[in-house]
Amino acid sequence: MIRIENLVKSFGAFNAVDDISLSVPEGAFLVLVGPSGCGKSTMLRMLAGLETPSGGTIAFGDRIVSDGNRGWTIDPAQRDTGLVFQSYALWPHMSVAGNVDWPLKIAGMARPERQARVAEVLTMLGIAPLATRYPNEISGGQQQRVAIARMIAPRPSILLFDEPLSNLDAKLRVEMRTELLRVHRATGATSVYVTHDQVEAMTMASHVAVLNQGRVEQFGTPEDLVRNPATAFVATFVGTPPANLVPVSVLPRERAASLPAQASAMYRPEDLSVSAIPIEGSLAFDFAEASPVAGRTMLTGISDSLRITAVVDAAPRFAVGDKVHFVLPEAPAALFGANGERLS
Amino acid sequence: MSLVSTRGAARPLRIDGKLVLKLVVLAILGVLVAAPLLRILFETLSPGAIVAWSDVTSGRLARNLLWVPLGNTLILGVGVACGCVLIGGFLAWLVVMTDVPFRRTIGLMATLPFMIPSFATALAWGSLFRNGRVGGQTGFLEGLGLSIPDWLSWGMVPTLIVLIAHYYSLAFTVIAAALATVNSDLVEAAQMAGARRGRILMGIVLPVALPAVVAGASLTFAGAVSNFAAPALLGLPVRMQTMATRLYGLIEVGQTARGYVIAILLIAVSALFLWLGNKVISGRRSYATITGKGGRAKRFTLGNARLPLFAVAALICLATTIVPVLILIASSLAPSSSALFSNWTLHYWTGASNPSIAQGQAGIFSNPFIVSATGLTMGLGVAVAITTTLIGLIVAFVLARDGKGPLAGIINQVSFLPLLVPGIAFGAAYIALFGAPIGPFPALYGTFALLLIAGTAYLLPFSVQTGRAVIQQVSGDLDESARMTGAGFLRRLAAITVPLASRGLAAGGLIVFVKIMRDLSLVVLLFTPTMPVLSVLAYRYASEGFTQFANAITVVILVISIAATLLANQLQAKSQPWLKS
Numbered sequence: 049m050i051r052i053e054n055l056v057k058s059f060g061a062f063n064a065v066d067d068i069s070l071s072v073p074e075g076a077f078l079v080l081v082g083p084s085g086c087g088k089s090t091m092l093r094m095l096a097g098l099e100t101p102s103g104g105t106i107a108f109g110d111r112i113v114s115d116g117n118r119g120w121t122i123d124p125a126q127r128d129t130g131l132v133f134q135s136y137a138l139w140p141h142m143s144v145a146g147n148v149d150w151p152l153k154i155a156g157m158a159r160p161e162r163q164a165r166v167a168e169v170l171t172m173l174g175i176a177p178l179a180t181r182y183p184n185e186i187s188g189g190q191q192q193r194v195a196i197a198r199m200i201a202p203r204p205s206i207l208l209f210d211e212p213l214s215n216l217d218a219k220l221r222v223e224m225r226t227e228l229l230r231v232h233r234a235t236g237a238t239s240v241y242v243t244h245d246q247v248e249a250m251t252m253a254s255h256v257a258v259l260n261q262g263r264v265e266q267f268g269t270p271e272d273l274v275r276n277p278a279t280a281f282v283a284t285f286v287g288t289p290p291a292n293l294v295p296v297s298v299l300p301r302e303r304a305a306s307l308p309a310q311a312s313a314m315y316r317p318e319d320l321s322v323s324a325i326p327i328e329g330s331l332a333f334d335f336a337e338a339s340p341v342a343g344r345t346m347l348t349g350i351s352d353s354l355r356i357t358a359v360v361d362a363a364p365r366f367a368v369g370d371k372v373h374f375v376l377p378e379a380p381a382a383l384f385g386a387n388g389e390r391l392s
Numbered sequence: 393m394s395l396v397s398t399r400g401a402a403r404p405l406r407i408d409g410k411l412v413l414k415l416v417v418l419a420i421l422g423v424l425v426a427a428p429l430l431r432i433l434f435e436t437l438s439p440g441a442i443v444a445w446s447d448v449t450s451g452r453l454a455r456n457l458l459w460v461p462l463g464n465t466l467i468l469g470v471g472v473a474c475g476c477v478l479i480g481g482f483l484a485w486l487v488v489m490t491d492v493p494f495r496r497t498i499g500l501m502a503t504l505p506f507m508i509p510s511f512a513t514a515l516a517w518g519s520l521f522r523n524g525r526v527g528g529q530t531g532f533l534e535g536l537g538l539s540i541p542d543w544l545s546w547g548m549v550p551t552l553i554v555l556i557a558h559y560y561s562l563a564f565t566v567i568a569a570a571l572a573t574v575n576s577d578l579v580e581a582a583q584m585a586g587a588r589r590g591r592i593l594m595g596i597v598l599p600v601a602l603p604a605v606v607a608g609a610s611l612t613f614a615g616a617v618s619n620f621a622a623p624a625l626l627g628l629p630v631r632m633q634t635m636a637t638r639l640y641g642l643i644e645v646g647q648t649a650r651g652y653v654i655a656i657l658l659i660a661v662s663a664l665f666l667w668l669g670n671k672v673i674s675g676r677r678s679y680a681t682i683t684g685k686g687g688r689a690k691r692f693t694l695g696n697a698r699l700p701l702f703a704v705a706a707l708i709c710l711a712t713t714i715v716p717v718l719i720l721i722a723s724s725l726a727p728s729s730s731a732l733f734s735n736w737t738l739h740y741w742t743g744a745s746n747p748s749i750a751q752g753q754a755g756i757f758s759n760p761f762i763v764s765a766t767g768l769t770m771g772l773g774v775a776v777a778i779t780t781t782l783i784g785l786i787v788a789f790v791l792a793r794d795g796k797g798p799l800a801g802i803i804n805q806v807s808f809l810p811l812l813v814p815g816i817a818f819g820a821a822y823i824a825l826f827g828a829p830i831g832p833f834p835a836l837y838g839t840f841a842l843l844l845i846a847g848t849a850y851l852l853p854f855s856v857q858t859g860r861a862v863i864q865q866v867s868g869d870l871d872e873s874a875r876m877t878g879a880g881f882l883r884r885l886a887a888i889t890v891p892l893a894s895r896g897l898a899a900g901g902l903i904v905f906v907k908i909m910r911d912l913s914l915v916v917l918l919f920t921p922t923m924p925v926l927s928v929l930a931y932r933y934a935s936e937g938f939t940q941f942a943n944a945i946t947v948v949i950l951v952i953s954i955a956a957t958l959l960a961n962q963l964q965a966k967s968q969p970w971l972k973s
Contacts, residue, residue, distance in 0.1 A: 098583070124583050125587075126586070131580075139596055141600055141602075150582075151585030154582075154591065198581075
């Protein structure tokens, strides 16, 4: 299990990670998700032991591995962790087998054992035929598999992933998601996975921490986040498509009546309907785009800086330049205050 | 109507513009590069001269003509390559991968020695370490009362030191550029695996940088074996001969056939090692393609070694840049090089002829011969810069447009051939070809034209490189969109390519100018009193014992070169990726 308490990392006056506390049980798949610059990669590097925290502690099980208050951290190699870099960081002068073998050699494993283990993990990831190739002779997806094989070969009990899928094309990304989950299950290790893609977070995680500006906006299961977002940021960040947030001041009068004026109302795309003419509870937007989604239609409208998305069973055919009237339900699914805090 | 018959009918009528251009380029390269080299070979194979081969390789004089100079040359080559890779590699590692203080300054200073001509460094060495062995003035250290042993004053050791001090910046540049591409992720991945610092250096960093180390070694080797100035100034007075000085001596005394044989063998030695280096590199896989985010550069912390290592680096940089320049300036002002900092006078710069000083030689600015030589040298630099840039651009264009087929292959090979040929051997080849009239053309020996075309051919590989970089920058879409409008080749060149490329071309031209200004080995054989070139004048003065004049002229060359280099850097906004943090 991983326990993080009051973790801080500052670069000069800037707090990249600002007082984060969370813990996950053994075998969990923790995803740190957030926009770029939110501090998620710094978190991961502190977990890996590549950075020393400026404050707070990290514990793996009962053992404290980093203590920012006392300014020490256990060496990366002594933490029983493995890391897959975003760039894969395959050593270009070693073959595929050589890349997987080298960390085992450093760990002092005997040659026959090493050979067996290398063959085992290469087979597990389906890249055994590539063993003698060099990193620049194989595709991006294959390099990714080599990086994973290299990480799991020494059997670390914690697996760390730094945006591992961001360099792959869309189709490969979906395949590798499944592959990573398979590796996670097969090794039984606790995994920490950093991404800016909320779809990856929602599909892979057992636990998600949504990070923004160095702080945890919300920590919970994927279902929690979608069903019960704690802040306006989370509400508009997770879910496919994410929920709509409309300031109460622009709502139609009949819908705004009972709501505080400074707040924003959240509506789920599936709770909206559309109409070609203004009706009760509707709000007019300029038509932006429409696309078929799993037998339904996803419609997006814009009005000034506001975007709204609805998923409906059937919709009239709109063209750019048309007005679309999005019909809001009686009550919003949630209400957020001016600073993004959840009101109800 | 079949396709074949259409083609058959169209072919003879249409003139293939691409083919014609290629043939024209090939003809130019043939005259500039291939003809002199072939000529020097055939010259030694003529019935009257072929005996030179056996004279040189197995005759009674073979030991002195070839084998001892060859031995000295190889010792210099290997010694300089090792020294340069060690020093250059050490500085590159320090600047790129560690937290040593003043990294930027060290990185900048380490690139400077290559801009100081090697004869300048050799002259500075003489002003400091010269002892009384060969007569004439003694150096500063003897003047202080120290006794300098012969081995430190003359011959192999000082030549080695001067050449390493000159060429290590070449190794530094190559290795630093390679280290900068070593993604810091690679090092961190090794840290995650638990490797200690030494293991990471030996297991990851060095192997990844190995191609650059080999390249640095073979480049500095080739530089050292072809260098003329340092062994001539520091070795010749005690009869230490290298192939370059032997070649010079043979041509000077009129034994041209033997000289040409030495030239051919020198080319073979230099080319062999460049080829070997290239072979080692291309036999390995290229690592350059591995990229990624790898932004955050994590540096090795040096801890307690930080200041001592910085001191070593600073010492190396100062001793190879500022110190020689200061010595040269001081020595051009001091009447006696044994007292560098006393009785300073401007006589050697501006003084009128005075029979009591230096046999009545006037100061360099009062000597009309030297003033006209300055103008001539600068004129030569400008002329070569223009012609070679132009030809380089055309060659690069032809290759970029259609780089396939045997013709393009030959053009490519021939244009890079001068890279393998030491300057002094190239000079010898030009004498062989243009020393006598060819058909209706008069002999070019002693004319500006000979210096111009020799310089143009010699620097062609460099200008083709510049041309390629420039064309890569502007060709492709930009050129194609101009073609869509129907503009012809020359029109596009004038309206699109040249305007976009002018900065890069100007910078490349300036570097060519500097290379000509400070070149000695190419022009030392082509020099005639009617065509005096500054670097040769400095060399002549130095070998006749007028060190102050030699040093003053060298300072003039340095000032002009440094000004032009700074201007070129400004123009390119020169990127030094290893300095980015």
